[in-house]
Amino acid sequence: MxxxxxLYYLIQQLLNGLTVGSxxxxxxxxxxxxxxxxxxxxxxxxxxxxxxSYIAFIVIAALAMFGIESVPVMIVAAFAISMMVTSAxxxxxxxxxxxxxxxxxxxxxxxxAIGMSIFLQNLVRIAQGSRDIAMPTMISGxxxxxxxxxxxxxxxxxxxxxFAVTLITMTLLTLFISRSRMGRACRACAEDLKMTNLxxxxxxxxxxxxxxxxxxxxxxxxxxxxxxxGVINPYIGxxxxxxxxxxxxxxxxxxxxxxxxGGLLLGVTEAITAGYFSTEYKDVVAFGLLILILLFRPSGIxxxxxxxxx
Amino acid sequence: MLYMKNVSTHYGKIQALHDVNLExxxxxxxxxxxxxxxxKTTLLMTLCGDPRATTGSIRYEGDELTGMTTAEIMxxxxxxxxxxxxxxxxxxxxxxxxxxxxxxxxxxxxVQLDTVLTxxxxxxxxxxxxxxxxxxxxxxxxxxxxxLMSKPRLLLLDEPSLxxxxxxxxxxFDIIEQLRQQGVTVFLVEQNANQALKLADxxxxxxxxxxxxxxTGEALLANPDVRKAYLGG
Numbered sequence: 001m002x003x004x005x006x007l008y009y010l011i012q013q014l015l016n017g018l019t020v021g022s023x024x025x026x027x028x029x030x031x032x033x034x035x036x037x038x039x040x041x042x043x044x045x046x047x048x049x050x051x052x053s054y055i056a057f058i059v060i061a062a063l064a065m066f067g068i069e070s071v072p073v074m075i076v077a078a079f080a081i082s083m084m085v086t087s088a089x090x091x092x093x094x095x096x097x098x099x100x101x102x103x104x105x106x107x108x109x110x111x112x113a114i115g116m117s118i119f120l121q122n123l124v125r126i127a128q129g130s131r132d133i134a135m136p137t138m139i140s141g142x143x144x145x146x147x148x149x150x151x152x153x154x155x156x157x158x159x160x161x162x163f164a165v166t167l168i169t170m171t172l173l174t175l176f177i178s179r180s181r182m183g184r185a186c187r188a189c190a191e192d193l194k195m196t197n198l199x200x201x202x203x204x205x206x207x208x209x210x211x212x213x214x215x216x217x218x219x220x221x222x223x224x225x226x227x228x229x230g231v232i233n234p235y236i237g238x239x240x241x242x243x244x245x246x247x248x249x250x251x252x253x254x255x256x257x258x259x260x261x262g263g264l265l266l267g268v269t270e271a272i273t274a275g276y277f278s279t280e281y282k283d284v285v286a287f288g289l290l291i292l293i294l295l296f297r298p299s300g301i302x303x304x305x306x307x308x309x310x
Numbered sequence: 311m312l313y314m315k316n317v318s319t320h321y322g323k324i325q326a327l328h329d330v331n332l333e334x335x336x337x338x339x340x341x342x343x344x345x346x347x348x349x350k351t352t353l354l355m356t357l358c359g360d361p362r363a364t365t366g367s368i369r370y371e372g373d374e375l376t377g378m379t380t381a382e383i384m385x386x387x388x389x390x391x392x393x394x395x396x397x398x399x400x401x402x403x404x405x406x407x408x409x410x411x412x413x414x415x416x417x418x419x420x421v422q423l424d425t426v427l428t429x430x431x432x433x434x435x436x437x438x439x440x441x442x443x444x445x446x447x448x449x450x451x452x453x454x455x456x457x458l459m460s461k462p463r464l465l466l467l468d469e470p471s472l473x474x475x476x477x478x479x480x481x482x483f484d485i486i487e488q489l490r491q492q493g494v495t496v497f498l499v500e501q502n503a504n505q506a507l508k509l510a511d512x513x514x515x516x517x518x519x520x521x522x523x524x525x526t527g528e529a530l531l532a533n534p535d536v537r538k539a540y541l542g543g
Contacts, residue, residue: 181412
């Protein structure tokens, strides 16, 4: 018995949603890790994602100019260089916009981060122009799910790459956080920064490390989404940052599994809305979902309620 | 081993420590007693570089500590059991202990781990448990164990008896005595003046940010002023 068309339609929406959702999750981890340690939101994080996309474009264009056309080489180089450059950005953001202002009023670094965000956006605008840039399509095709002659769902190779890269990145991050010495220091800092410092640990370095890790993950998302959508411009960081921030809050800010769950949930919600109602309403539903969750579970799905330490 | 000379500390414009002079010699147990808000914890934290001393000099084994960061100071064989224990409640006992030995090499880490687990068999039973699920006494043992993991020569204790049952307090004080026998120098801040002075070689009494008395533990125990103010007459 053939399955109804509507089922394949649903599968397609879910696949699309999970694809975008996993990149939201990658960006959301940067927000959640920084918040977990210093209790502040890095509002320049979306721009780091955007810069990640641009670096990937520049690397691919440069390699093509030198006659290197091998797709795996281009993709690996794009990831590696993009992650390295954005790590430097993440580190600098912390040094310039956060560290000098830490310990004061919490609103001040918030403002400086927004300033940093505007600065980075315009830096890219001046350097690369504000028009859309087309990323070359390097990976096309996919597998069909369902009947060849009728309506069917398609899982593209690009989507598979997004799932695979996200899964590998998340696994590595989880191993780092749960097993390694520095990962343990990160968790200790998230719980009690001052006590960790009293154990002789340079907590400034740990804080900088979380900015760097977050930036590298945002770059991964930037490379992936740049190739998936095929178009980048200096303004993509704003919406992506807002969405990923929403995902982090949705899942419970400060919690890494929460960021992943929030990202996927947000991606699927958007795709379902776009697929069954209207594309124009997907942001409304996404942010509406955020409001609903915050009303009934203010600390997010997996978040812990903030307990005042005594 | 440790000298504080004319140390003053301010919180903003408020002066919390006034020209404090204090000395801890190698192998001693020195205690600092005083009422709530007298500045005991501030003194201890100033020693750790947080807050920084505004004037005066703090020397440890010949090194001047006042210009150093907290992280630098705490890597000089100094370890602290802070007020309120501050164990990492979401980390396991094992992870808490290994945080204490963050900079130790593998060998020292293993030796210290054996020492700590022999000293506190309870921690061995709870090894894979999250610290937040343990009782207050167990958490205090973990806080002391974590401090010992770095093989400190100077151990700072801030009110280790606070909020614990008398039988646990007795255990904690027994442990401090054992540590001294193993060659650890102890600087103990306590409100529980009676027990602290019995244990200590020397003691300092603090009032309103000033050191007002300095003597041997025995002499302070017998001092009528001290008895009246801190030992219930």
